[in-house]
Amino acid sequence: DIVLTQSPGTLSLSPGERATLSCRASQSVSSNYLAWYQQKPGQAPRLLISGASSRATGIPDRFSGSGSGTDFILTISRLEPEDFAVYYCQQYGRSPPTFGQGTKLEIK
Amino acid sequence: QVQLVQSGAEVKKPGASVKVSCKASGYTLTSHGTSWVRQAPGQGLEWMGWISPYNGDTHYARDLQGRVTMTTDTSTGTAYLELRSLRSDDTAVYYCARIMQWGQEIWDYWGQGTLVTVSS
Numbered sequence: 001d002i003v004l005t006q007s008p009g010t011l012s013l014s015p016g017e018r019a020t021l022s023c024r025a026s027q028s029v030s031s032n033y034l035a036w037y038q039q040k041p042g043q044a045p046r047l048l049i050s051g052a053s054s055r056a057t058g059i060p061d062r063f064s065g066s067g068s069g070t071d072f073i074l075t076i077s078r079l080e081p082e083d084f085a086v087y088y089c090q091q092y093g094r095s096p097p098t099f100g101q102g103t104k105l106e107i108k
Numbered sequence: 109q110v111q112l113v114q115s116g117a118e119v120k121k122p123g124a125s126v127k128v129s130c131k132a133s134g135y136t137l138t139s140h141g142t143s144w145v146r147q148a149p150g151q152g153l154e155w156m157g158w159i160s161p162y163n164g165d166t167h168y169a170r171d172l173q174g175r176v177t178m179t180t181d182t183s184t185g186t187a188y189l190e191l192r193s194l195r196s197d198d199t200a201v202y203y204c205a206r207i208m209q210w211g212q213e214i215w216d217y218w219g220q221g222t223l224v225t226v227s228s
Contacts, residue, residue, distance in 0.1 A: 035214045037153075044203055044218035045145075045153065056216065088153055092213040096169055099153045 002026055002091050006100035012108040019076040021103045023089035028069045033093035036065055036074045039102075040085045048087075049074065081107075110134035112204055112219035119225045120194050128222045130187040130204030137161060137180045141207035142187045143215060144178060146200040154200075158207065159187065194226045 003026040013019055023034065032052040037045035047056040049065035052072055062077040076083055084107050089100040115129040130142070144156040157168035159178040166178050177190045187204055202222045205215035 033212065044205075044221055045215075046218075047208070047214060047216050050208070050212075050214050090153075090214070095167070095213075097155045097213045099155070101152050 001096055002029065002094055002098050004089050004091060004098055004100035006087075006089060006103045008103060009101075010104045010106060012106050013079055014108045015079050015081055017079050019074075019079055019083070019105055021074040021076075021087055021105070023067075023072040023074070023100050025070045025072075025091060029072075029091045030093035032068050033091060034065075034067070034072045035090045035092065036063075037088045037090065038083075038085045039088065045088065076105075079105075110206065110217045112206065112217055114202075114204060114219040114222045117223040117225070119227065121228055122195055122226055124194050124226075125190060125192040126194060126224050127188055127190045128202050128204075128224070130189070130219050132185045132187065132206070135206070137182050137185055137187060141210050142178070142180065143205050143207055143213060144189045145203045145205055145215070147203070147221075148197070148200045151200075155213075156189070156202075158213065161210065191224075194224075196226050198224065199226045200224060 005024045007022045034052045036049040039045045053065045064075045066073045086102045086104050088102050111133045113131045118126050120126050138161050141161045143158040146154050159166050175192050180187045204219040206217040208214050208216040
């Protein structure tokens with residue numbers, strides 16, 4: 001199975017700042033089939049990005065994804081208060097689909 | 109609009125079975141596949157498997173094979189997850205999710221989650 005490692009585990013930032021979240025795969029993710037999800041406490045995950053860089057419907061353009069192969073990045077250009085949550089990367093290039101362990105984005 | 113509404117919380121004893129339902133609206137279960145994903149308390153996300161929209165074929169996570177069954181009732185638009193021989197480490201929130209595009213297992217709509225607690 002492809003193992004995804006996210007860093008950092010926790011990121012403390014202030015509203016208005018830029019957030020950079022990393023996801024590294026144990027082997028190359030075919031076709032850059034890498035997605036990002038946001039999860040808030042008590043809620044289901046929400047799809048943000050698919051195909052490494054395509055924003056899902058209704059996702060603000062302050063969210064962007066980049067990367068290829070084994071290294072992927074989620075960037076939030078200017079943090080809004082509602083962006084503080086846990087973020088997961090997920091690969092779907094090879095079965096079984098697997099998730100990273102998550103990055104918690106908290107208010108500094 | 110697309111919605112997935114799951115059944116309520118369950119408390120089960122070790123060795124028992126649980127069946128969770130997921131009613132879809134705004135689309136049909138014959139147009140999109142369904143996956144199940146679980147999340148143990150304070151932990152990350154774990155994929156459990158999928159069911160095809162076309163022929164009911166299923167594919168389960170290796171660690172769950174033999175204990176899990178996913179089905180759909182297309183007449184009512186409801187998907188089901190059954191998990192048998194429950195253990196304490198099956199305690200989790202169970203989510204159903206719509207596969208956005210068949211063949212690419214990413215999920216654009218999710219149910220609200222069902223907490224299953226396994227305790228003696």
